[in-house]
Amino acid sequence: MFKTFSEPFRHKFPKLDRQQGNPTGRKPTAKAKDWSGTLGRIWRYLALRKAKLTLVLLMVLLSSALSLLGPYLVGVAVDDFLEGGEDTAWILFLSGLGLSYVGFSLTSWLQNIWMIEISQETVYRMRLDLFRHLHQLPIPFYGKRQQGEIMSRLTNDIENVSSTLNSSAIQIFSSVLTLVGTLVVMLYLSPLLTLLTFLIVPLMFLGMRWISRRTGPLFKQRQKNLGDLNGYIEETLSGQVIIQAFSQEQRVIREFKERNVAIRQSGFWAQTFSGFIPKLMNALNNLSFAVVAGVGGILAINGAITVGVIIVFVEYARQFTRPLNDLANQWNTLLSAIAGAERVFEVMDEEVEEKSDTDAVKLDHVDGSVVFSRVSFSYDEDEEEETLEDISFEARPGEMIALVGPTGAGKTTLIQLLSRFYNPGQGTITIDGRDITTIRRESLRSQMAFVLQDSFLFKGTIRENIRFGRLDATDEEVEAASKLANAHSFINRLQGGYDKVLETGGTGISQGQKQLLAIARAILANPSILVLDEATSSIDTVTEIKIQEGLERLMEGRTSFVIAHRLNTIRKADRILVLKEGRLIEQGSHDELLQQQGFYSGLYQGIGAE
Ligand SMILES: Nc1ncnc2c1ncn2[C@@H]1O[C@H](COP(=O)(O)OP(=O)(O)OP(=O)(O)O)[C@@H](O)[C@H]1O
Numbered sequence: 291m292f293k294t295f296s297e298p299f300r301h302k303f304p305k306l307d308r309q310q311g312n313p314t315g316r317k318p319t320a321k322a323k324d325w326s327g328t329l330g331r332i333w334r335y336l337a338l339r340k341a342k343l344t345l346v347l348l349m350v351l352l353s354s355a356l357s358l359l360g361p362y363l364v365g366v367a368v369d370d371f372l373e374g375g376e377d378t379a380w381i382l383f384l385s386g387l388g389l390s391y392v393g394f395s396l397t398s399w400l401q402n403i404w405m406i407e408i409s410q411e412t413v414y415r416m417r418l419d420l421f422r423h424l425h426q427l428p429i430p431f432y433g434k435r436q437q438g439e440i441m442s443r444l445t446n447d448i449e450n451v452s453s454t455l456n457s458s459a460i461q462i463f464s465s466v467l468t469l470v471g472t473l474v475v476m477l478y479l480s481p482l483l484t485l486l487t488f489l490i491v492p493l494m495f496l497g498m499r500w501i502s503r504r505t506g507p508l509f510k511q512r513q514k515n516l517g518d519l520n521g522y523i524e525e526t527l528s529g530q531v532i533i534q535a536f537s538q539e540q541r542v543i544r545e546f547k548e549r550n551v552a553i554r555q556s557g558f559w560a561q562t563f564s565g566f567i568p569k570l571m572n573a574l575n576n577l578s579f580a581v582v583a584g585v586g587g588i589l590a591i592n593g594a595i596t597v598g599v600i601i602v603f604v605e606y607a608r609q610f611t612r613p614l615n616d617l618a619n620q621w622n623t624l625l626s627a628i629a630g631a632e633r634v635f636e637v638m639d640e641e642v643e644e645k646s647d648t649d650a651v652k653l654d655h656v657d658g659s660v661v662f663s664r665v666s667f668s669y670d671e672d673e674e675e676e677t678l679e680d681i682s683f684e685a686r687p688g689e690m691i692a693l694v695g696p697t698g699a700g701k702t703t704l705i706q707l708l709s710r711f712y713n714p715g716q717g718t719i720t721i722d723g724r725d726i727t728t729i730r731r732e733s734l735r736s737q738m739a740f741v742l743q744d745s746f747l748f749k750g751t752i753r754e755n756i757r758f759g760r761l762d763a764t765d766e767e768v769e770a771a772s773k774l775a776n777a778h779s780f781i782n783r784l785q786g787g788y789d790k791v792l793e794t795g796g797t798g799i800s801q802g803q804k805q806l807l808a809i810a811r812a813i814l815a816n817p818s819i820l821v822l823d824e825a826t827s828s829i830d831t832v833t834e835i836k837i838q839e840g841l842e843r844l845m846e847g848r849t850s851f852v853i854a855h856r857l858n859t860i861r862k863a864d865r866i867l868v869l870k871e872g873r874l875i876e877q878g879s880h881d882e883l884l885q886q887q888g889f890y891s892g893l894y895q896g897i898g899a900e
Pocket residue numbers: 302303304305306307308309433669670677695696697698699700701702703704
């Protein structure tokens with residue numbers, strides 16, 4: 291597990307936008323782009339509640355049968371009346387009709403509540419699977435996407451699936467059943483009138499196909515636009531301070547508008563096209579009604595059928611087109627839910643960080659000797675220039691290694707390779723003589739801790755935030771670590787002390803205090819290897835001295851890699867690695883490097899002159 295995680299570190303990742311290659315060298319996974327595949331996967335979730343689903347299907351079957359019974363009874367009654375049947379038949383007919391309606395309501399109600407239960411369970415599992423999966427994805431994945439966009443998949447898209455399952459799925463099924471049932475009875479009553487009613491089916495089919503070909507991509511586009519907008523909102527809300535500091539409010543609003551307009555447009559066209567469906571169905575309905583009534587009338591006059599049959603038929607013809615109507619209406623919801631589900635499965639198909647190669651080992655303890663041999667790496671496989679080129683060095687247990695070099699030289703990249711966020715293109719990195727690709731990531735990272743410029747703090751008490759370093763630490767251990775980190779006195783001065791609740795990101799406490807907490811966290815974690823990113827921003831001298839002291843205690847006996855900006859730190863380092871344009875151009879102690887009169891000594895004059 292990670293000990294600390296920081297904003298500056300995370301900000302490195304968006305650079306991946308430019309990356310077309312595959313950072314981990316793994317094969318990209320095939321994405322679910324097909325309907326049947328997506329439906330099949332939704333089905334697998336539904337199938338987990340097979341028993342309930344069977345009950346629902348039973349209710350649908352019953353309610354569909356009962357909905358067919360009503361009109362049939364009306365027809366029988368009309369013929370009976372015209373033929374001057376017995377008075378008591380009315381009582382039977384009325385009670386039959388009443389029972390069929392009550393039964394219909396009851397079965398519909400039951401199928402509804404059971405289906406709600408199934409669909410809630412389904413999306414509950416989907417949400418959980420997606421969330422779990424998100425936490426196994428490699429860091430480069432997050433560099434390629436905005437957080438808000440990912441959140442949109444967890445919320446909007448899953449919600450879409452849920453509401454469709456609640457309403458549409460059952461309706462579609464019951465529509466299909468009613469259709470089949472109606473058809474059978476219609477054929478039995480009059481094959482000719484059935485054939486006439488059927489004439490509208492090809493028209494409906496063609497109309498629907500025309501419309502859904504247009505709405506499908508539009509719904510998908512709308513979901514995508516919604517994701518973009520969410521991403522943008524998340525980004526601008528978390529970047530409020532910078533936005534206001536640079537007076538960029540207007541630009542942000544303008545960019546928001548562009549995204550908002552995109553949603554309006556895709557939403558408008560999707561809704562407009564889908565709005566044609568009920569209109570088309572209505573027109574075709576009326577047409578079929580007129581044909582059946584007209585031809586039926588002629589047949590009745592000629593004595594080919596009874597009036598009762600015409601009444602039943604007209605009712606069935608409507609009943610026949612109603613499920614078709616419902617199907618057409620639910621089609622849109624279904625399309626948009628499939629688009630949502632596809633986006634959810636797309637993330638689930640992202641390959642997780644290899645959990646462990648079969649022969650990868652778990653390390654309980656490492657001494658902390660780190661060796662880079664001839665390591666080269668490029669974020670973009672197609673790029674000729676490598677980000678790191680032929681890097682070799684050794685860090686012995688407990689040594690402090692300073693990484694220096696101009697911006698963009700590759701210091702952070704080197705750390706990312708050491709923590710296995712990326713794998714080297716060439717060469718090997720070993721810890722205690724073991725190639726890190728043969729060590730389980732989790733166990734590798736549990737030997738490391740990071741103290742970065744702006745360590746991330748979660749919403750929770752100060753105690754919980756420090757305990758993040760080691761979850762089973764006692765209160766005494768948390769306080770002891772805080773004392774060593776020089777954080778104890780400032781924590782005690784805060785209202786609530788260790789129980790003060792911090793907001794996400796640690797708003798309410800200063801940069802320096804955040805760093806002291808990060809140091810306490812790292813001390814508690816007791817790692818063998820430390821990564822420190824020295825603060826570049828100015829911190830008041832008193833806090834800075836406290837931080838330095840805390841860091842020194844933390845570094846004692848651990849192999850430390852410090853992205854160093856301060857002369858003080860650099861001078862104390864056992865070895866300084868000087869990076870320039872991805873190459874390790876010099877290494878040695880401060881004095882050795884000065885004697886070489888090379889790049890470092892030039893850099894030193896610069897730092898010294900500051
Ligand atoms: N995730 C990424 N995707 C693509 N390129 C990246 C990524 N991260 C860094 N780079 C590029 O790799 C090079 C080295 O970057 P790196 O962040 O390692 O430099 P650095 O020495 O840590 O710089 P700084 O001192 O400014 O933090 C830079 O050219 C940078 O643009």
